[in-house]
Amino acid sequence: MPDLHIADPAPAMTTAAAQTSPTGKALSIVGLHKTYGSAVAVDSASMEIAAGEFVTFLGPSGSGKTTTLMMVAGFVEPDSGTVTVGGRDVTRLAPQKRGFGFVFQQYLLFPHMTVYENLAFPLQLRGVAKSEIRRRVHEALEMAGMAGFAGRRPRELSGGQQQRVALCRALIYRPPVILMDEPLGALDKKLRDQLQVEIKAIQRELGLTVIYVTHDQEEALVLSDRIAVMRDGGIDQFDTPRELFERPRTPFVADFLGAANFLPGRVMKGDDDVTLVRLDHGGLLTARPHPIRPGQPVQAAVQPGRLRVCAPDQGFCTGTVETVTYVGTLVRTGVRLAEDTPLLRLEVPAGRAPVTGERVGLTADAEDINVFPADADG
Amino acid sequence: MAGSLVRPATPVRPHSAPEPSRPRGLRHRLVGTRRARIGLLNVSPIVLYLLVLFVFPIVGTLLLSLKNADGSLTLHWYAEALSGANLSVLFTTLRISAETSLLSLAVGFVLANALSRLRPIWAGLVMLIVVVPHFISALVRTYGWIILLGDHGLANQTLTGLKIPGAPFRMLYNETGVVIGTTAVMLPYTVLLLYGVMRGVDRRLLAAAASMGAGRVRIFVRIYLPLVASGLASAGLLSFILCLGYYITPALMGGTKQTMVASLINDQVMKQDQWNGAAAQGVVLLLITFAGLLLLKAARSIGAGARKRSAS
Numbered sequence: 001m002p003d004l005h006i007a008d009p010a011p012a013m014t015t016a017a018a019q020t021s022p023t024g025k026a027l028s029i030v031g032l033h034k035t036y037g038s039a040v041a042v043d044s045a046s047m048e049i050a051a052g053e054f055v056t057f058l059g060p061s062g063s064g065k066t067t068t069l070m071m072v073a074g075f076v077e078p079d080s081g082t083v084t085v086g087g088r089d090v091t092r093l094a095p096q097k098r099g100f101g102f103v104f105q106q107y108l109l110f111p112h113m114t115v116y117e118n119l120a121f122p123l124q125l126r127g128v129a130k131s132e133i134r135r136r137v138h139e140a141l142e143m144a145g146m147a148g149f150a151g152r153r154p155r156e157l158s159g160g161q162q163q164r165v166a167l168c169r170a171l172i173y174r175p176p177v178i179l180m181d182e183p184l185g186a187l188d189k190k191l192r193d194q195l196q197v198e199i200k201a202i203q204r205e206l207g208l209t210v211i212y213v214t215h216d217q218e219e220a221l222v223l224s225d226r227i228a229v230m231r232d233g234g235i236d237q238f239d240t241p242r243e244l245f246e247r248p249r250t251p252f253v254a255d256f257l258g259a260a261n262f263l264p265g266r267v268m269k270g271d272d273d274v275t276l277v278r279l280d281h282g283g284l285l286t287a288r289p290h291p292i293r294p295g296q297p298v299q300a301a302v303q304p305g306r307l308r309v310c311a312p313d314q315g316f317c318t319g320t321v322e323t324v325t326y327v328g329t330l331v332r333t334g335v336r337l338a339e340d341t342p343l344l345r346l347e348v349p350a351g352r353a354p355v356t357g358e359r360v361g362l363t364a365d366a367e368d369i370n371v372f373p374a375d376a377d378g
Numbered sequence: 379m380a381g382s383l384v385r386p387a388t389p390v391r392p393h394s395a396p397e398p399s400r401p402r403g404l405r406h407r408l409v410g411t412r413r414a415r416i417g418l419l420n421v422s423p424i425v426l427y428l429l430v431l432f433v434f435p436i437v438g439t440l441l442l443s444l445k446n447a448d449g450s451l452t453l454h455w456y457a458e459a460l461s462g463a464n465l466s467v468l469f470t471t472l473r474i475s476a477e478t479s480l481l482s483l484a485v486g487f488v489l490a491n492a493l494s495r496l497r498p499i500w501a502g503l504v505m506l507i508v509v510v511p512h513f514i515s516a517l518v519r520t521y522g523w524i525i526l527l528g529d530h531g532l533a534n535q536t537l538t539g540l541k542i543p544g545a546p547f548r549m550l551y552n553e554t555g556v557v558i559g560t561t562a563v564m565l566p567y568t569v570l571l572l573y574g575v576m577r578g579v580d581r582r583l584l585a586a587a588a589s590m591g592a593g594r595v596r597i598f599v600r601i602y603l604p605l606v607a608s609g610l611a612s613a614g615l616l617s618f619i620l621c622l623g624y625y626i627t628p629a630l631m632g633g634t635k636q637t638m639v640a641s642l643i644n645d646q647v648m649k650q651d652q653w654n655g656a657a658a659q660g661v662v663l664l665l666i667t668f669a670g671l672l673l674l675k676a677a678r679s680i681g682a683g684a685r686k687r688s689a690s
Contacts, residue, residue: 073589075585075589094588095585095588095589096588096589096590096591096592096593097591099591100589101589101590102586102589102590104582104586106582108580108582108583108585108586110583110586110587110601111583111605112604112605121587121590121592121600122590122591122592125590125591125592125596126591169590170590173590173591
């Protein structure tokens with residue numbers, strides 16, 4: 001197995017990631033449904049995951065992402081729907097018969113076993129020869145940068161080290177699919193960033209199929225080939241990070257991933273190239289084409305990083321700068337269009353930052369603006 | 379009196395004062411400062427308590443067991459306690475204690491395991507049912523068992539009614555009766571101890587084991603048992619030690635062949651006015667108890683050492 005080097009951030013990838021043939025298997029979910037009493041936890045979730053693909057379930061708490069993962073793992077039995085792995089239906093199979101790897105947020109290393117024994121355990125279950133176990137455990141520890149820790153107890157390790165061991169334990173028996181339930185949720189930011197890079201590198205190197213659950217959108221963007229944005233038990237959109245970012249299908253996705261600003265208005269006219277919107281507080285705005293009838297009330301969504309400042313009355317709207325916050329190379333700026341409208345958030349390069357109280361115009365490229373019907377929820 | 383001699387004793391050492399780092403300052407440290415004087419005042423009740431109720435009786439018993447009728451020192455009483463009929467009584471005591479401890483572990487394990495899976499509120503209720511008998515006099519409970527287990531008691535009537543071959547069984551005035559009786563007495567301790575340990579086991583660890591392919595049996599043997607092993611050892615040892623010096627139930631539910639050391643001590647004191655022999659037997663029981671505790675400790679450290687070696 002190759003040693004773990006800190007890979008450079010992954011270039012924007014489309015689906016199936018691995019260059020070599022993936023060791024992971026394809027997984028498909030069809031109409032997974034789960035209710036608890038009258039509450040719908042997961043509402044007919046369906047998706048196809050390619051072999052070697054890194055997929056993240058992203059959503060706020062209560063969105064059904066963990067329940068969906070638990071149904072894939074076999075810990076929760078779905079009311080209806082199927083889970084298929086490499087063409088085999090595993091829906092009614094007990095967790096231990098699915099052969100998946102699972103990484104828990106709480107690490108869950110066996111406290112009465114050493115690191116070595118923890119890693120050897122799944123191999124012993126599979127009847128692997130002793131010498132082979134020794135070889136593979138040491139190889140895995142080497143890969144995780146934990147070579148000197150074989151004899152330690154879990155309680156003698158830090159949180160980050162424990163999660164490294166837990167990751168090794170899930171990888172060591174080469175499962176067809178690895179499920180991770182907020183594995184970095186209990187770690188501090190710096191360690192999280194570091195482990196994200198390591199997880200991504202191993203996943204790409206070995207061509208693993210991974211399903212990852214998180215509520216951290218930045219983490220999802222860093223890791224995933226595709227992200228399923230979940231809300232209220234349903235999947236709002238299942239797409240590549242880029243698509244989700246640039247072409248959100250619902251206001252919720254635009255808000256959750258892009259933290260978008262919403263500008264209310266009315267469609268003037270639309271064709272195959274652009275949509276023209278008359279803003280309630282401003283002038284005319286050109287947005288991406290959307291199949292919306294003229295006259296319909298809409299909201300135009302623009303991300304803070306895509307809004308630009310220009311001279312007053314030069315952009316599609318004009319407002320007053322209320323807040324200016326320096327965050328390194330960028331300046332977060334809050335602009336209000338009128339008395340009772342929400343503050344619009346902008347991120348402008350530090351050199352071109354306006355000052356508080358200044359009147360500024362706002363503009364953005366048409367392809368950075370998405371239009372949603374005003375009654376769309378989220 | 380005899381009872382207090384054979385009570386299981388945990389070795390508690392009174393910490394009357396901090397260890398002096400320089401002998402020169404000892405007197406000053408003990409009584410010289412206001413703080414030290416107040417500290418001394420605070421620990422004095424417990425020191426007094428231990429001296430009067432713990433150190434004094436044990437030292438007294440020890441001296442008694444080493445004295446001849448004329449006051450000279452002798453090991454005669456120990457020779458007597460460890461020979462002939464007395465020795466076989468000692469072995470009977472050990473055997474019955476071991477049987478009781480194993481049986482109460484087995485029953486206690488099943489009970490505590492079931493309890494630990496209940497919701498806390500139900501577990502509390504069932505726990506009450508397990509523990510309440512403990513507050514009823516052992517004498518009353520023992521008579522209850524005698525009524526239940528007699529030749530025409532409820533147990534035998536049920537068994538004959540079910541046409542179990544061999545019924546009615548003889549379950550009184552033999553070892554079966556004694557072990558059933560003492561087990562019933564020890565059970566609350568076992569269940570309480572095991573329940574605490576089992577509640578403390580993180581159930582998600584079992585789910586984690588399942589996720590990597592372990593079946594029920596493997597999870598039980600490789601994960602669950604090791605996690606509750608220390609509790610099992612403590613509970614087993616506790617009921618063994620308690621049983622060693624137990625008096626009422628074996629005396630009432632056993633025959634002559636089930637005479638235990640506590641009965642023997644009682645006979646010597648009450649019927650023969652033979653305090654020295656009784657004291658020697660009491661000290662023997664105490665030593666066995668200490669040996670048991672040491673054994674447990676040794677077993678634990680050996681186990682820990684073995685695990686550490688196997689990893690490297």
